[in-house]
Amino acid sequence: MKDQHPKKTYYPTYDVMSEKGEWDPVTQQVIQNRTHPTEGNVLTPEMKRTLQAYSKSLFPSHVGEQTLSISLILDHRLTEKKLKSYPKNSLLSKEEIILYGLEHAEEECVLTDQTPFFQMSDDDRLKKIISWKHQLGEESVWKNVSCDLFYSTLTSELLKLIYSDPSIWSNIGYGGPAYPRGYYAYGPKQFDSWEAKPHDENLS
Amino acid sequence: MTKTSHDVCIIGAGAAGSVIASHLAKKGLNVAMLDAGPHRDPQKDFASDELEMEKLFWDEPRISKGNDPIDLYRSTSGKGVGGSAVHYTAQLLRFHPKDFTNADWPISYKDVNPFYEDMTKQLHLAGPSSFPWKEFGDRFPFPAHHDLSNNTLKFREGLEKMGMKHAVSPLAILSAPYDERHPCINRGFCEEGCMPDSKTTPLNTFIPESLQAGTTLIPEATAVKIETGDDRKAKSVHYILDDQQHEIEASIVVVAAYAVETPRLLLQSKNNDFPEGLANSSGLVGRYLMTNMNDHLIAKFPEEIRMYRGNPVQALTMDFYQKGFILNSYGMRPVRLASLFFENDASCVGENLRRRMLDYNHFTGFAMLGEVQPQKENRVELSGQRDRFEQPVPRVTFSHHEKDLSIRKQAKEMMERVARAAGGEPLYHLEAHAHLMGGCRMGNDPATSVVNSYGQTHDIENLFVAGAPTFVTAPAANPTLTVYSLAQRSAEYIESYFKSIRS
Numbered sequence: 001m002k003d004q005h006p007k008k009t010y011y012p013t014y015d016v017m018s019e020k021g022e023w024d025p026v027t028q029q030v031i032q033n034r035t036h037p038t039e040g041n042v043l044t045p046e047m048k049r050t051l052q053a054y055s056k057s058l059f060p061s062h063v064g065e066q067t068l069s070i071s072l073i074l075d076h077r078l079t080e081k082k083l084k085s086y087p088k089n090s091l092l093s094k095e096e097i098i099l100y101g102l103e104h105a106e107e108e109c110v111l112t113d114q115t116p117f118f119q120m121s122d123d124d125r126l127k128k129i130i131s132w133k134h135q136l137g138e139e140s141v142w143k144n145v146s147c148d149l150f151y152s153t154l155t156s157e158l159l160k161l162i163y164s165d166p167s168i169w170s171n172i173g174y175g176g177p178a179y180p181r182g183y184y185a186y187g188p189k190q191f192d193s194w195e196a197k198p199h200d201e202n203l204s
Numbered sequence: 205m206t207k208t209s210h211d212v213c214i215i216g217a218g219a220a221g222s223v224i225a226s227h228l229a230k231k232g233l234n235v236a237m238l239d240a241g242p243h244r245d246p247q248k249d250f251a252s253d254e255l256e257m258e259k260l261f262w263d264e265p266r267i268s269k270g271n272d273p274i275d276l277y278r279s280t281s282g283k284g285v286g287g288s289a290v291h292y293t294a295q296l297l298r299f300h301p302k303d304f305t306n307a308d309w310p311i312s313y314k315d316v317n318p319f320y321e322d323m324t325k326q327l328h329l330a331g332p333s334s335f336p337w338k339e340f341g342d343r344f345p346f347p348a349h350h351d352l353s354n355n356t357l358k359f360r361e362g363l364e365k366m367g368m369k370h371a372v373s374p375l376a377i378l379s380a381p382y383d384e385r386h387p388c389i390n391r392g393f394c395e396e397g398c399m400p401d402s403k404t405t406p407l408n409t410f411i412p413e414s415l416q417a418g419t420t421l422i423p424e425a426t427a428v429k430i431e432t433g434d435d436r437k438a439k440s441v442h443y444i445l446d447d448q449q450h451e452i453e454a455s456i457v458v459v460a461a462y463a464v465e466t467p468r469l470l471l472q473s474k475n476n477d478f479p480e481g482l483a484n485s486s487g488l489v490g491r492y493l494m495t496n497m498n499d500h501l502i503a504k505f506p507e508e509i510r511m512y513r514g515n516p517v518q519a520l521t522m523d524f525y526q527k528g529f530i531l532n533s534y535g536m537r538p539v540r541l542a543s544l545f546f547e548n549d550a551s552c553v554g555e556n557l558r559r560r561m562l563d564y565n566h567f568t569g570f571a572m573l574g575e576v577q578p579q580k581e582n583r584v585e586l587s588g589q590r591d592r593f594e595q596p597v598p599r600v601t602f603s604h605h606e607k608d609l610s611i612r613k614q615a616k617e618m619m620e621r622v623a624r625a626a627g628g629e630p631l632y633h634l635e636a637h638a639h640l641m642g643g644c645r646m647g648n649d650p651a652t653s654v655v656n657s658y659g660q661t662h663d664i665e666n667l668f669v670a671g672a673p674t675f676v677t678a679p680a681a682n683p684t685l686t687v688y689s690l691a692q693r694s695a696e697y698i699e700s701y702f703k704s705i706r707s
Contacts (some may be wrong), residue, residue, distance in 0.1 A: 007562055023252065057344075086265055178252055178400055191508075
């Protein structure tokens with residue numbers, strides 16, 4: 001099988017969550033809610049399946065490194081009305097674009113392949129996503145939102161979630177929440193003790 | 205519905221509105237101030253997290269069109285008491301004296317200078333003991349920040365090797381204790397709201413001062429209409445709070461709701477006496493909207509940089525100001541960086557994105573802040589869509605002038621040179637914008653401007669506009685020090701105007 005992780009992390013032993021007890025209570029709760037999300041009430045089970053398959057297809061190399069439930073968190077954000085704003089060049093909110101788009105995505109796959117999106121092969125799913133990116137979706141299906149706007153809006157929201165994942169933070173060596181400690185070690189090759197060790201030490 | 209009466213009603217509790225409220229309340233005026241967002245407590249409502257703190261951005265519908273549509277969600281907006289100053293990087297710079305002479309500004313640097321001096325003290329600016337560009341001011345009340353990140357050191361090293369001047373940025377971030385507030389701990393989340401409260405914003409200055417002086421602050425209240433009376437003066441403000449409409453009668457109305465919502469409110473308040481919208485006899489309400497280009501250059505270095513450490517903006521060079529841009533060191537956290545990668549390159553997903561982000565700790569981030577030309581066609585209008593308050597959704601149209609693009613190109617080349625001089629490999633140029641200005645430009649001629657230099661509208665003498673909407677140009681310096689300063693100048697004028705109408 002093709003290696004999904006051709007490039008490796010510099011910080012294989014770093015775990016940003018090992019420091020969570022040092023974070024302020026508000027931030028601890030925010031991260032706890034993210035790693036243990038509650039059910040929202042906007043996405044249907046079908047939409048969640050489509051969403052999970054979409055994320056897996058578009059970010060295959062993040063699978064295994066990413067630990068968050070993307071569909072639960074996005075559902076929670078939709079329920080909390082966090083996606084009311086409009087992206088550029090749009091007459092619809094991010095929420096409307098994603099909800100219409102998930103419906104249309106499923107409709108198109110059933111129409112053209114007689115198969116729900118999540119049951120398509122990895123290659124076919126990726127081909128579909130690329131066709132949407134290039135405005136090549138089935139015109140008869142994409143009535144409420146254009147497929148390229150759906151692609152850019154949903155992908156943009158997904159990558160925000162992926163890079164809000166403490167597991168991904170550990171992977172890239174990001175220090176994460178920093179209050180109330182802040183950073184005090186300044187100077188060549190100086191880092192604070194709670195950060196990832198310089199990777200030449202980490203890899204040795 | 206409630207109906208109350210105040211001397212002054214201010215719409216918007218950001219950098220401009222809070223300064224005016226504080227001044228007038230201290231002078232004994234009965235002030236009411238509305239804000240569409242909540243009044244947050246940094247210790248309870250902020251977190252060290254990018255995604256969570258998106259709540260600081262304006263999230264109501266705004267349509268963004270044009271050849272170069274602006275992202276109207278993030279760096280061009282703010283929602284909540286304190287406004288966008290709650291998430292600014294707090295680099296506070298004066299405009300250059302020439303900025304006030306080479307265009308249609310009705311005031312000179314001399315008019316603004318006393319207020320720059322005053323705000324430099326009131327905002328406890330920390331800066332170098334000697335600022336290399338003296339024409340932008342000097343002498344800061346607090347010493348410069350001295351814990352500089354690797355990102356900033358590389359930026360300064362590159363400039364030094366190129367023979368350019370560079371300095372630690374003047375920041376409204378405490379470098380030493382002040383009153384009950386602690387100095388900066390280099391946490392790095394300035395754009396997510398300052399939990400340690402080291403960053404000076406309206407939330408820890410003008411808002412509490414204003415409340416102590418008696419201002420009635422009404423958070424989560426959205427103004428929907430300014431009503432005028434038979435005398436063609438502003439009479440009251442209608443707002444929605446908890447799904448109910450309320451009204452405040454006021455002798456003076458000040459709109460300080462930034463560059464989209466301010467013209468929007470004037471336009472949607474049209475009536476039989478003012479069929480094109482309030483204060484719009486010139487037809488210029490909403491026009492000449494401006495922003496700043498705020499592009500980033502990501503370079504890779506052999507050693508670890510870790511750009512997340514310390515406040516994002518720490519150093520600058522203003523050597524290129526007359527060419528239309530300045531340069532800063534500018535560290536980003538992962539969500540912002542990954543988002544900009546994708547916005548600038550739609551193929552940057554999956555392994556492509558992962559491969560870039562795995563090098564995150566080897567990246568430096570430098571940024572330009574670029575001047576943008578005022579153009580009449582760039583504007584805020586009302587669309588046919590309605591929002592949840594049954595009000596027209598604003599439509600913003602923006603296209604760059606060719607001169608803007610020339611500035612962008614020069615700045616890109618210069619950032620690449622700085623990165624190379626410091627030993628890095630410039631990899632990614634990420635286009636972005638920050639700040640909004642214009643839409644109710646000031647001037648002496650009522651035919652070519654909306655307000656006078658104090659923000660008083662030409663058409664309605666007791667209706668004022670405060671803050672960035674009144675700007676005539678968008679120079680290459682962060683605008684907020686000028687917003688604070690001009691608001692103080694307006695506040696003193698409004699005080700004397702109030703006395704004149706009461707005597």
